[in-house]
Amino acid sequence: MITIAITNAKGGVAKTTTAINLSSYLALQGKKVLILDIDPQGNITKNFLDLQMGLKAKGVTMYDVFYKYVIDGKKNIVKEAIRKSNSENIFILPSTLKMEQFKDNISLHSRERSKVLRNIIKPIKKDFDYLIIDCPADLSVYVENSIEIADYIVLPSIFDLYSIDGLSLAIPLIWDIKGKGFENYLILYTMFNPRATKIQAELEQYSRELEEAGKVFEGRVPIDQNIRNAQANFVNLMEDPTYKNSKARLVYEEFGNFVLTNWK
Ligand SMILES: Nc1ncnc2c1ncn2[C@@H]1O[C@H](COP(=O)(O)OP(=O)(O)OP(=O)(O)O)[C@@H](O)[C@H]1O
Numbered sequence: 618m619i620t621i622a623i624t625n626a627k628g629g630v631a632k633t634t635t636a637i638n639l640s641s642y643l644a645l646q647g648k649k650v651l652i653l654d655i656d657p658q659g660n661i662t663k664n665f666l667d668l669q670m671g672l673k674a675k676g677v678t679m680y681d682v683f684y685k686y687v688i689d690g691k692k693n694i695v696k697e698a699i700r701k702s703n704s705e706n707i708f709i710l711p712s713t714l715k716m717e718q719f720k721d722n723i724s725l726h727s728r729e730r731s732k733v734l735r736n737i738i739k740p741i742k743k744d745f746d747y748l749i750i751d752c753p754a755d756l757s758v759y760v761e762n763s764i765e766i767a768d769y770i771v772l773p774s775i776f777d778l779y780s781i782d783g784l785s786l787a788i789p790l791i792w793d794i795k796g797k798g799f800e801n802y803l804i805l806y807t808m809f810n811p812r813a814t815k816i817q818a819e820l821e822q823y824s825r826e827l828e829e830a831g832k833v834f835e836g837r838v839p840i841d842q843n844i845r846n847a848q849a850n851f852v853n854l855m856e857d858p859t860y861k862n863s864k865a866r867l868v869y870e871e872f873g874n875f876v877l878t879n880w881k
Pocket residue numbers: 627628629630631632633634635656658660752753754807808809838839840841842844845848865
């Protein structure tokens with residue numbers, strides 16, 4: 618199983634949208650994909666379980682999995698939380714808002730707080746081709762755990778001051794956890810507006826360095842209303858023919874293809 622974490626300390630930069638489209642692309646190529654929703658907001662859970670406004674995932678969720686592991690010392694329970702999604706080849710480990718309060722318990726009760734997820738996932742490592750983790754917009758213990766188990770990391774970012782600043786926080790955390798030599802991360806610019814490329818000089822310099830170091834994916838996902846329409850209608854942008862000319866979809870396809878061919 619290849620594990621890919623989607624992260625950035627900044628909110629609203631298309632982490633979830635990237636996780637949705639990358640998972641869908643890989644699933645359409647016949648890969649068996651498990652999505653781990655580790656964001657208490659549960660946005661990707663809602664997307665793949667067709668949960669309308671205000672509805673929560675029923676049954677065993679990642680909250681129960683963390684609780685039982687950390688408090689009751691139960692291993693081997695993650696399988697109970699996996700469910701089929703509304704898309705072929707995509708399975709989901711759902712999150713709920715209760716995970717928000719639980720994060721402190723992970724730090725308090727676990728000696729190796731960033732290794733909890735590694736132990737939780739162990740029993741299912743052979744069951745899927747990919748594990749895609751949709752992270753919350755912070756540097757919490759959930760993000761630490763996600764980075765810890767990731768083989769590869771995608772950092773979606775808008776080309777603006779706060780999002781690039783978010784990268785400048787997330788990348789040192791990656792190095793803290795994985796070691797400074799860790800190279801398997803890539804920035805994906807999202808909601809790209811070619812007319813708004815002016816940012817503060819210091820960040821301009823930082824983003825240029827990232828680009829020169831080969832840390833930025835060539836394609837930039839443009840702002841595209843189709844993304845919002847597909848999400849609002851619980852339609853899979855990648856497979857619905859209505860959206861076959863969507864410019865954002867095309868870049869997500871290129872990105873998916875890059876992942877499929879290069880990240881082994
Ligand atoms: N290329 C795009 N064009 C237009 N809208 C987009 C695009 N990508 C994402 N969006 C919209 O931007 C909003 C934020 O996207 P998304 O939820 O994926 O971000 P996020 O980083 O996961 O946010 P959070 O930090 O809250 O988890 C959503 O409404 C989404 O539909």
